[in-house]
Amino acid sequence: MTDYLIKNGFVFDPVQGINGDKVDVAIKDGKIVDAGDVTNPTIIDATGMTVMAAAVDIHAHVAGPKVNMGRNFRPEDKLFNCTAGSGMKRMEGGFSVPTVLRTAYLYARMGFGFSMEAAMPPLYARHTHEEIRDTPIIDQGALPVFGNNWFVLEYLKENEIENTAAYIAWLLNQTKGFGVKCVNPGGTESWGWGLNCETVDDVVPYFDVTPRQIVSGLIEANEYLGLPHCMHVHGNSLGEPGNYGITLDTLKIAEGVKPQNDFGREVVLHNTHLQFHCYGGESYASKSFESKSKEVVNYINSVDNISYDLGVVTLDETTTMTADGPFEHHLSHMNNLKWANTDVELETGSGIVPFIYNPKTFIAGAQWAIGLECGLFIKDPMRAYITTDAPNAGPLCRYPRVYKWLMSAKARDDMLDNTLKYGDKIRERCYIGELDREISLYELAMMTRAGPAKTLGLSHMFGSLKPGLEGDVAVYPYNPETDTDDPEKIEYAFGNAAYLIKGGKLIVKEGEIVDMGNKRTFWVNAKVNENPMVERDISEKFRRYYTVTQNNYTVEGPHFVPNPYVIEVDATK
Amino acid sequence: MAKVILTPNQTPTLFLEAENITPDVFAGKDAAEIAALHGFVGKTTVTLGDYFTIEGAGGQTAADTTVVINGDVSRVKYIGMKMSAGELIVNGNADMYVGGWMTGGKITVNGDIEAFAGLGMTGGELIVNGNAGNYLGAAYRGDWRGMQGGEIRVSGNAGSDVGTFMRGGTIVVGGNIDVHVGTHMEGGTIIVKGDAKTRVGGQMVKGTIYVYGDIDVMMPGFQYRNDSDLEVDGDKGRFALYEGDMGERHPKKKGEVIYGQLYMKY
Structure with a gap:
């Protein structure tokens, strides 16, 4: 070499x-x-x-069934947006939902070495891994979603942490997953009943469990196992005016919980795309809607066991996709564009809607401002990571533009004065006007490298030189x-x-x-003590409910994971 | 006004994709430079000179450039794509995507054209002295932004799915029209001077459709409102107004619900 x-x-x-x-x-x-x-x-x-050091992306949707559905139902995303292959490179295409090859080339051009696929439906883990396999160059892992999983809901109703942990360990092994993701805890399952969980104390129908119990239980189970990454949450009521209170309620669940792991991780809860969770007011109208980023980030500054990523709105036409099914349904009724929705059996759901963050509207400009505020209010940049929740708040290719806005007050003022139609109103309703902080290159390295690597439990491999x-x-x-x-x-x-x-x-x-590299798929193999009850529950659920057998569920072998990198965790003690 | 004359000298075995045939691209170029412009046949890159004899030269700008194609180009796609100004005349038949995404200028086709003409166009004029194919003035597959401005006039018949996702502008079809007219329409005007078949205005939100002749089967989501005497595109007559599609969402303006309007001539 x-x-x-x-x-x-x-x-x-x-x-x-x-x-x-x-x-x-x-x-x-x-x-x-x-x-x-x-x-x-x-x-x-x-x-x-x-x-x-090469950058580390802690949260992006770049592989899996919903990304592919986004590609399928947005042919216009590739219109006039394809580049023919040349040299080593094959043809690449797409803007908000790029092909796997463009994803890889984009990451390479932006200097990334690792990316975490942010939501993997366990039942479709095979598809997710096939896409990861086909994305060259970068190392990747994927977070299976647990927040609406029937096993988890049933165990956590009775606060059975050990059983939850045993199930998590089993599922990570089956799906070759990396950690615990939780999307709209309880809400997506409620959506199966036409309902949602809008606060942390709303009860999930039939399962009789609350988002508070789910978040708290998953954090505990995560630390019980000592996984490299912490519990990774997308809280309830994403995108709703006035949701910052619910965000604070969610964050406070982690109060006093100490990290237990051998990977140097110091946080127990990662709140993803915080921008979408920092809204005040009662409606999207400019006389009501306001930023509450300061309140939320101030709370995070006051504790030491929570990290987050920004989810900055980049003011583009993009494709939103999330396991938060009810939110996407709500969104499709706001912009009346096409909508796709899936219910993933016992596990989760998802929705996809194209969305235009129009700089001529107040609300898109305010969202842009709030995302940046989340990055500028942080005291310890090791706990705030730069993302666009790609492609939800903005396409992957916009990361460098977000760096520009964070690093230059002049660039932000230029946006407020010249590009955004309601710049003055946004200065009034958000905090962006009072922030003259400019993120330094040193801080940028924390927010894109050292920080995410540490919170993913990968600081022994990535994020530093x-x-x-x-x-x-x-x-x-x-x-x-x-x-x-x-x-x-x-x-x-x-x-x-x-x-x-x-x-x-x-x-x-x-x-x-000039090279397609030696791509690896990272997954976590957590060993737990034998748990006959969980084993029985699993075979029972497959027998009674799943449309597939366990043999068709497991992700195994070189077809799916040709070049694995396994992180071993021993939770048998 | 500078003129460029293209005479086809061979028919492509497959189809020639020639998005460079526009006044915008030709402006400021002489015959040799125009002949060197690329096109695609299948996966191979070719030049316009391979398929056309080129005379004349482009003007300084698109606005003072006229492009004339003398001959049959029924195996040439994307003629006049994205053109913004100037004039383009085709004396013969043309294939798909004539005037796709055009923003200004004028295209005249003295012959028939294939599908996807005027796709997503936002301005300008597209005159077809002949018949048009499917998806005239519609949106690109998957997109929700069909024709948004300008005018399309077809003297003959048009195919199916005309004006799908249309948001503005005017389409006038002198003859008959096939199924699915103005599906998902959110603005603009479609005038059909002949007969229509079925599914006129399905999932229509806003906009106006006039049909002078018969509609084979009316959509169930339309309700009769009233009769009125109107002058439409220079033709006077008595029209019955139907509003719909009642199965679709409809915006409100000053407290009034806005529906799509379908006028049928008596």
Whole structure:
């Protein structure tokens, strides 16, 4: 394997406290090593450029049945938006729901090394893994959804943490999943009854359990197992005016819970796309709707066991897709566009609706502002990660644009003054006007690398340039000394990495993708004590309810996971 | 006004996709440069010069460029796609997507055209002295933004699914029309001077459809309102107004519910 030495770049690595110093970064046998440990390396001249560990995406919808449904029902997403293959690259297409190849190339061009698929319906885990397999270059994992699963609802009604944990361990093994995702706890199941859970104390019909019990139980079970990632929640009443109270209720469930794991993870609850959960007011009208990002982030600042990602609205035409079935139904009645919906047997549901975040409307502008506020109010950037909940709040390709807005008050003012029709109203109803903070490159490295890697329990592999970690390095054509004059340079640089080394292989060379890498699928194998009751429940449910047998359920073998990376967890003690 | 004359010199074995045949692309180019513009046949890239003899040159801008195609181009797609100004005249038949997504200018086809003409167009004029195919002035597959502005005139008959997801502009069909007219229509006007078959205005939200002749089977979601004397596209007559589609959502304006309007001439 070729050794690499990246010389003369401005290095940003918060884990090692390197803040723009000119440090040489060396890679040997796929791992980061001390600069002196490489012999006869290939030199990469990063003079005038920014060097960081490859980025880690904690939450994106890039593979699986609902992404594919989005592709199927939005042929117009690919209209005039395809690029023919050239060199190593095959044809790529799509904007908000790109092909697997465009997803991989986009991540490579943006300097990413790892991406977490944010919601995998267990029954369709096979499909999810086939798409992950077909997405080259980046390492990926997937979070199965648990928040509306019949097993979980039944166990947590009686607060049976050990049984819940045994079931989680079984399901992670069956679906080759990475951790515990929870979408609209209880609400999607209620949707099967034409209802929803709008607060944490709404009771799920038939199951007689509340979102509070589900969230609390899943956090406990997650820590019981000691999984690398914490419980990953998309709370109730997403997108509803006045929902910030429900968000605070959800976050407070984690109060006092201590993380238990061997991976250096310090949080027990990750609240995803916080932007959608920080709304005040009673309606979307500009005289009522307001931002409550400050209230929510202030609470998170006051505790130390919660992290979140932003979910910034990028003001594009995109495709919303979530396991939150009732929310998508609600959305389809707001914009009257096409709608797809699925009920996934005993497990979850999902919906898909195209959506245009129109900068000429007050509400889209306010959502844009709230997403950025979530990134700007944080005191410890190690707990706030930059996402667009791709493609829900914005397409994956817009990450660099979000960096620009976070890093430049001038860029934000330009939006408020020139692009958004209701800029002044948005300054009045949101906090964006009072925020002059500009995220530094050092903080950006925390919010896109060190932070997400730590919360995913992968800080021993990703997120830093410390010797011993994976040889994942991105070099961006951005000079932190001279390129500060124009915010557009940020967006360009972070969307067009000059170099990306992934697992010690040179993937992007001088801006061109030259290698398809050695993609791995990460999953967590949690060992638990034998649990005859859960085993009996599983075979009973398959016998009575599932349309498939267990043999057709398990994700196994090289067809689905040709290159696995298994993280072992022992919870038998 | 500068003129470019294209004369087909061979018929493609497959179909020639020639989105570059527009006044916008031809403007500022001489005959040799136009001949070098690319097109696609199947997966191969070809040049316009491979299929046309080209005379003349483009004007400085699209607005002062006229493109004339003399001959049959019934195996050439995307003629006048996305054109914004100027004029394009086809003396012969043309294939699919004539004037797709056009925003301005004028296209005249002295012959028949195939499906998807004027797809998603937002402005300009598309005149067809002949028959048109299916999906005239409709939306691209999956899209909800059909024709939004401009005018399409067909002297002969038109196919099915005309004006699907239409949001603005006018389509005038001189002859008869096939099934599915103005499905999901949210604005604009469709005038059918001949007969229509079935499913006229299905899931129509807003907009207006006039039918001078008969409708084979009326949609059940339309309700009779009143009769009135109107002048439509220069033709005077007495029309019966039906409103619908009652099975679809309808917006309100000043407290009044707005329906799609279907006028049938007595």
